[in-house]
Amino acid sequence: GENVEQHPSTLSVQEGDSAVIKCTYSDSASNYFPWYKQELGKRPQLIIDIRSNVGEKKDQRIAVTLNKTAKHFSLHITETQPEDSAVYFCAARTATGANNLFFGTGTRLTVIP
Amino acid sequence: SAVISQKPSRDICQRGTSLTIQCQVDSQVTMMFWYRQQPGQSLTLIATANQGSEATYESGFVIDKFPISRPNLTFSTLTVSNMSPEDSSIYLCSVAVSGGLEQFFGPGTRLTVL
Numbered sequence: 405g406e407n408v409e410q411h412p413s414t415l416s417v418q419e420g421d422s423a424v425i426k427c428t429y430s431d432s433a434s435n436y437f438p439w440y441k442q443e444l445g446k447r448p449q450l451i452i453d454i455r456s457n458v459g460e461k462k463d464q465r466i467a468v469t470l471n472k473t474a475k476h477f478s479l480h481i482t483e484t485q486p487e488d489s490a491v492y493f494c495a496a497r498t499a500t501g502a503n504n505l506f507f508g509t510g511t512r513l514t515v516i517p
Numbered sequence: 518s519a520v521i522s523q524k525p526s527r528d529i530c531q532r533g534t535s536l537t538i539q540c541q542v543d544s545q546v547t548m549m550f551w552y553r554q555q556p557g558q559s560l561t562l563i564a565t566a567n568q569g570s571e572a573t574y575e576s577g578f579v580i581d582k583f584p585i586s587r588p589n590l591t592f593s594t595l596t597v598s599n600m601s602p603e604d605s606s607i608y609l610c611s612v613a614v615s616g617g618l619e620q621f622f623g624p625g626t627r628l629t630v631l
Contacts, residue, residue, distance in 0.1 A: 436618050447609065447622040448560065450518075455618075493559060497618070504550075504575075505620055507560045 406431040408496050410508030417484050418516050425511045427494035428476040436497040437470060437477045438505070443490045452479070484515045519544050519612055521623035529629045530600055537596045538626045540610030545590035548613035551583070554625070555606045563608075566593040600630045 407430040417423050429437075438453035454461045454468045454477065461468050465484075470477040481488055494508040520543040530536050540549065549566040564572040564585055572585035587593040597604050610623035 438620070440622075447624050450619060450621060453619065504562055504565070506562075509559050 406434055406496050406498050406506040408494060408506050408508045410494050410511060412511060413509065414512045414514070416514045416516060419484060419486060421484055423479075423481045423484055423488070423513055423515075425479045425492055425494070425513070426476060427478070427496075427508050428474075429496040429506075430475070431496070431498045432472075432475065433499045434496040435499045437468070438495050438497075439468060439479050440493045440495065441490045442493065442510075448493060481513075484513075486515050486517050489513055489515045518619070518621050519546055519614055521610060521612060521621060523610055523623040523626050525626060526624065527627040527629075529631060531631055532601055534600055535596055535598045536600065536628060537594050538608055538610075540593045540595070540623055542591045542612055544614075546612040546614055547590075548620075549587060549593045550611040550613075550620070551585060551593070551595045552609040552611055552622075553606050554609060560609070563595070566595075597628065600628075602630045604628065605630045 410427045435456035439451050440448035441451045442448040452463050452466050452468050454470050465482045467480040491510045491512050493510050495505045497505050522541045524539045551563040552560045554560050562575050563578045564574040566572050566585050566587040568587045582598055584596045607625045607627050609625045611620055613620045
C-alpha cells in the first residue's frame with residue numbers, strides 16, 4: 405500500500421515568516437493529495453488539496469506544490485499568524501485498490517507572536 | 518461540504534463493555550469511513566463502511582472487534598466491542614463527496630476505557 409512520510413515533526417516560526425512542510429509518497433499511482441489542519445481538540449479540516457495533473461495550487465496565504473517525478477509534495481504558508489498554530493497532516497490517495505487516504509505522521513506548527 | 522455529526526462526543530467506559538458510535542450526515546454521500554486517532558498520533562483507517570454490504574477492514578482491524586453498520590447513504594455506526602484501556606482513543610467518522618475525492622471529518626468521539 406501507500407506509505408506517506410512527513411517532515412518535520414515539529415516546526416516553530418516567528419509570526420510573519422513562512423513555513424514549509426514536506427511529504428513524500430511511495431505509490432506512483434497516487435493522484436490526490438490533500439492537506440488537513442487540526443487544532444487542539446478539534447476535527448481535521450481540509451485546507452487545500454492538489455490533483456496529480458496540477459503542479460501548484462494557491463489559496464491566499466497557503467500553497468501546495470507537487471513533484472510527481474520525485475513523488476513529493478509540500479505545503480507552504482506565508483505571512484504566518486498565531487492562528488496558524490496547529491498540527492498539519494498530509495495525505496495521499498492512490499488511484500488503484502480501495503482508493504483510501506493514507507496520512508502522514510503530522511507536523512506540529514507553532515507560530516511565535 | 519457535508520455537515521457531519523457524531524454521538525456521543527465523549528464517553529468513559531468500563532473494561533469489557535461495548536460502545537456504539539453514531540455518525541449522521543446531512544446529505545447522501547458516496548463513501549463513509551471510520552478512523553482512529555490515538556493521542557498525539559496520526560489518523561489510522563479502521564474500515565470503509567459500505568452501504569448494504571459488509572464493511573471493508575484495514576489490516577489490524579477485525580469485524581468482531583469493530584462491527585460497522587451502514588443502513589443508508591447518510592448514517593453509519595461503529596461499535597467498539599469488549600473494550601480494553603488500549604482502545605482509549607478518538608474515533609472519527611469521515612465522508613467523501615464530490616465524486617469521492619474530497620474527504621471531510623466528523624467532530625470525533627473521545628473514548629476512555631478504564
